[in-house]
């Protein structure tokens with residue numbers, strides 16, 4: 001007798017919707033054929049980068065609940081390219097049966113920095129000391145500032161990225177003025193400024209069944225609040241890498257994320273301190289496209305579509321990723337591509353000085369050579385960020 005099985009254990013879905021059509025959705029689109037899913041993006045305009053690499057586009061605003069609903073009608077599951085979303089809208093859609101991965105309650109950790117700090121701190125996890133305020137005149141501000149060893153860091157609780165919405169006042173007077181400047185747009189986090197020995201990022205993937213895999217810890221290098229370079233593996237002790245992995249598992253479980261979770265961590269003399277979490281593919285994982293058996297984009301799509309997670313082992317001993325940033329002159333993609341050994345990604349975004357336009361990865365058995373190759377290509381492109 002002919003037996004037709006319908007693989008009851010394999011109930012993964014194939015139509016993925018992505019809210020936002022920037023570079024992360026662009027690279028999800030590139031990864032999608034290998035994962036066996038099709039992608040429909042919610043794009044603000046037909047010129048958004050990911051429209052070129054994804055299968056379909058719905059044109060609309062990520063803040064418009066009807067636009068996300070139109071997207072959801074075309075797909076089985078909805079995921080995200082960015083965190084600039086309205087959680088009330090998302091919860092409404094979930095109540096109407098739309099499947100969001102990650103869910104609205106998971107996303108709250110990424111959308112709202114105050115909630116994130118509080119929830120992680122309540123769980124006993126290491127975060128900088130902080131106070132959330134709406135004005136410099138609130139009663140606890142002075143007392144909190146008095147407990148710090150110097151000026152704090154100020155952060156917009158919502159909407160910041162690439163260092164936008166993060167301020168470093170030099171004096172008490174400047175601190176108060178900057179709190180009021182930032183609070184014009186919403187809640188402000190006043191945060192203890194830590195002495196950083198370095199910064200690292202732990203990328204975690206959590207499947208729809210709760211399974212977890214981790215990528216190797218990486219070093220991230222920032223300049224003016226923007227990530228300029230990522231090095232795999234992180235230049236830290238084995239103990240610190242183990243601590244980061246343990247934190248990664250705990251946080252992924254706490255958040256109940258489905259998909260990629262990126263955890264940015266400060267390295268301090270007292271150990272690791274959590275800076276922030278992102279619930280989407282992350283700049284610190286772009287090296288995985290060529291440098292890992294399964295890229296972060298493929299693993300994100302596997303997770304949100306309900307498939308088993310892929311192997312996160314690196315393909316080479318070292319990987320270095322450098323962001324391609326618009327310089328004073330229009331960039332030269334050809335010049336960047338001419339550098340042997342450089343894997344160049346251009347996100348098809350319009351050129352603007354200081355804008356992240358792509359990235360380049362170099363791999364190998366020699367950390368220094370990978371570093372030189374990646375920077376050579378980035379310089380040829382026109383990137384002016386400071387080399388480290």
Ligand code: ADP
Pocket residue numbers: 128153155160161162163164165166191192193194195196199222225226264275276
């Ligand atoms: P964004 O969300 O815009 O990426 P972050 O919160 O990651 O901003 O801050 C950007 C950078 O500012 C960090 O990578 C770090 O270099 C520095 N920074 C942020 N918070 C602190 C802090 N509490 N102490 C010291 N440096 C900080």
